[in-house]
Amino acid sequence: MSDGYAEFLQAQIKEEVIQGYLRERLILEEEKKEFQQELEAFRAKKAEVGRRRDELACLLLSPDRYAAFFALIGFDPPPLAWIEPAQDAPQGPVCPPGLSPKGFTRRRRYLNLVRKTYSRLARKAAEAGRASKAVLALAEEINEDVRSFERNYDILNIIRFLRGLDTDAALKTRLMGENFTPRELNSAYDHMAIPLIDPGKEGLRPWPDLPKAQEVEEKTRQFLSEIFRVEREAIGPAVA
16 A cells, blocks of 8 residues: 555656646746747838938948948948848939938938938837847747746656656657657657757847938048949939
């Protein structure tokens, strides 16, 4: 009787450990789903920043002028270079969708158009920067939860418990893969381990703070006027 009762208690303890493990693991999986949703929303914002950056680059007509523009406002090399070019990026100086050139002269229209384009870029970059910071914080929070989870549960013991319990085979397969023999213990461990989130691999990084459009306009006015003087014909369609 005493031996049977001891075995019963051990089985109950194992059952409670497994239930706690499954409950907390499910919470972690839900947290990772939330992270993926936030990450996709951030990536959409990042892609829009890339489109706005490309619109500005096309209005400046060349990579050298683009680099010089940002050097004038304190960035050398230019920021946001890690964002891939948009597939629908314009191939020449055009008026970006949603904007309109205004001014009594074509030079003034060009300066105003660059200011509006930069202003929209800076605004979208600020939004993406806030989103990046939030996703980075969420990633660190989840990673700390994973570390705490690993401290609280010994996966090797969990594997042994699962093998010893009359647990649904589908659940075992989901958690452990197809590995049920001692020889395949390491493989089962790798399958059950929860990887930490690597922010760098997910494209997360600190974002630059772009200066306000008014400050940029003052620092680049003469530079842009010279571009217009040299490239008047090429710029013409964008400010027509």
